[in-house]
Amino acid sequence: MRQVRADEYAEFAAARAGHLYRSACLLTAGDTHLAEDLVQETLGRLYVRWGRVSRVGNPAAYAQTVLTRTFLAHLRRRSSTERATDVLPEVAHAGDGDMPLRLTLLEALGRLPAKDRAVVVLRYWEDRSIEETADAMNASSAAVRTRCVRALGRLRELLGEDLGEYARP
Numbered sequence: 001m002r003q004v005r006a007d008e009y010a011e012f013a014a015a016r017a018g019h020l021y022r023s024a025c026l027l028t029a030g031d032t033h034l035a036e037d038l039v040q041e042t043l044g045r046l047y048v049r050w051g052r053v054s055r056v057g058n059p060a061a062y063a064q065t066v067l068t069r070t071f072l073a074h075l076r077r078r079s080s081t082e083r084a085t086d087v088l089p090e091v092a093h094a095g096d097g098d099m100p101l102r103l104t105l106l107e108a109l110g111r112l113p114a115k116d117r118a119v120v121v122l123r124y125w126e127d128r129s130i131e132e133t134a135d136a137m138n139a140s141s142a143a144v145r146t147r148c149v150r151a152l153g154r155l156r157e158l159l160g161e162d163l164g165e166y167a168r169p
Helices: 002-027 032-048 059-077 099-111 114-125 130-137 141-159
Strands: none
Touching (some): 002 059, 002 114, 032 059, 099 114, 099 141, 114 130, 114 141, 130 141
């Protein structure tokens, strides 16, 4: 029975790791090393509780919630000696015509406070409802609504009203 659960977990982890990594990159505003650490910690936590998690109706949503909470916990315990940088690593994307737009969006996300960034990622990247986002962040629905309005307003200030100027014609 244990081998069956281990195989189920391995299959789930392989299928969801890429999606979790992309979400983690957005949460960390492009810090790929921290994103990898968050995904690894998330998958480790899921492994320990896989017997219970596998019986949940939507283990993928559970994994995303664990990722978000892991990210927020990381911010609370971050050492005062760590220094954030605005330099993104050079990553080659063959045939990716939207790279300037992606970099601009990542930079703008990086300027948002962490909880605002988490709300934007959960609501608009993950396409979660306000209630699901509130549950993932251990916050009230009203707090999520307020953060959404403020975060989107700040993004509009940073990016301008029309994103078309960043996209290639």
